[in-house]
Amino acid sequence: MKPQILVVEDEDALATLLQYNLEKEGYTVAVARDGEDALMQAEEATPDLVLVDWMLPKVSGIEVCRRLRGRQETANVPIIMLTARGEETDRVRGLDTGADDYIVKPFSMTELFARIRAVLRRIRPGLAEDVIEAGDITMDRVAHRVRRADREIHLGPTEFRLLDYLMQHPGRVFSREQLLDAVWGSDVYVEARTVDVHVGRLRKALNNKEERDPIRTVRSAGYAFDVNA
Amino acid sequence: MKPQILVVEDEDALATLLQYNLEKEGYTVAVARDGEDALMQAEEATPDLVLVDWMLPKVSGIEVCRRLRGRQETANVPIIMLTARGEETDRVRGLDTGADDYIVKPFSMTELFARIRAVLRRIRPGLAEDVIEAGDITMDRVAHRVRRADREIHLGPTEFRLLDYLMQHPGRVFSREQLLDAVWGSDVYVEARTVDVHVGRLRKALNNKEERDPIRTVRSAGYAFDVNA
DNA sequence: CAGTCAGGCTACGGTTTTGTGACAGCACCC
DNA sequence: GGGTGCTGTCACAAAACCGTAGCCTGACTG
Structure with missing residues (x-):
């Protein structure tokens, strides 16, 4: 972001x-x-x-x-x-x-x-960084690349921004509204459930089978990116 | 140097x-x-x-x-x-x-x-090297020559400068506007989509069939030159 | 245990972005 | 004056992406 x-x-x-x-x-x-x-x-x-x-x-x-x-x-x-x-x-x-x-x-x-x-x-270390790492996930904001454990992950623009934002504040839980504000922009109106869909797409792109899902769902609160191993 | x-x-x-x-x-x-x-x-x-x-x-x-x-x-x-x-x-x-x-x-x-x-x-990206190499592509900025895998590549002036700039900052994504600024000059006015056309021409000149395209399109962001093999 | 609700998932129509062939305008050179 | 090589723009087609609705599952409630 x-x-x-x-x-x-x-x-x-x-x-x-x-x-x-x-x-x-x-x-x-x-x-x-x-x-x-x-x-x-x-x-x-x-x-x-x-x-x-x-x-x-x-x-x-x-x-x-x-x-x-x-x-x-x-x-x-x-x-x-x-x-x-x-x-x-x-x-x-x-x-x-x-x-x-x-x-x-x-x-x-x-x-x-x-x-x-x-x-x-x-x-705010991280904000100005070109590259963010968390566990086996690397996000290069300049090259616009995401990789997990040596394999390249392809993300659409929105998914990219979403992951970027979440990784920027690891561990913190964001409500759908907050995510819409931060990732989509405070001026656009989209259904809150749209966030779910994008989180889903992000997960599918990110996680191989047998890999830990780095995105945590917090029931009736929102989502968070967990660093952990 | x-x-x-x-x-x-x-x-x-x-x-x-x-x-x-x-x-x-x-x-x-x-x-x-x-x-x-x-x-x-x-x-x-x-x-x-x-x-x-x-x-x-x-x-x-x-x-x-x-x-x-x-x-x-x-x-x-x-x-x-x-x-x-x-x-x-x-x-x-x-x-x-x-x-x-x-x-x-x-x-x-x-x-x-x-x-x-x-x-x-x-x-100061690429401290003015005379020759830049990336994978099987070689660019000689003094002789104004580009070759890929032993064959000579002919490029128009604009295509040359474009490739030059991209190779100068490998991996980095540039928006069309940034490329216009850097390659065309910050004072000329040309349509942003013109960049697309030139990227297209550059690709056609550069890539034989069955060769990897070194120019990566990043949707809604721009283009980047990827080193990789 | 039935009812309720939040979140996962898929399908799909619509929209935006990109690739590309065609074309006209130049400058330059026989 | 007729080529030749480049360039910028346009229009159209293809591709990628988006947002929403709808259905389903699993969890929580009382």
């Missing part, structure tokens, strides 16, 4: 530039124009990372940081701060902003990408 | 060990004993990758990072950080960025090699 980034930037040109480049780099991007907007959006769909400008109308970048940190669901979301040269490091550093990193404008996209990768990897 | 690595490490024993092993692995290695030295050396001969210890006399590893990033010529050079276990805490976290990857001491050479390969592959 593509990491989702919330960009909080009031300057149109920069916001657009960031969105364009980040999407090209493979992230899903949402843009908020001011602090209030940012907090609302973060509440609706928790992003994997927030990129916030230090200077913002209404609610300052710092304040956005604080509030995000203060809320249960967003407390652990990594934050990268954008600062202009004059707003300088010491002050930013000294304040306990709760930001995980900051970058000084003007910056190169390459540098920004590097930092994003670094932060994501540190906070 | 062997990739050139600049090792920045003040501890003699480790520096020597790294140099020895990296050279054995096929890299050209330069060693700097402190941050100043590193910046100087990086300026003289831009390395393909920098391996820098977090703890350094005079100029800290972080500072080396920042300065490298700040300079035009070295802004895009990938950096891998060496950190000791204790240093990996909050203070470091807030600052440590700008590096593309980090590795915690003590580490195994195998692990280090893997990360170096990964970073190099990501940042």
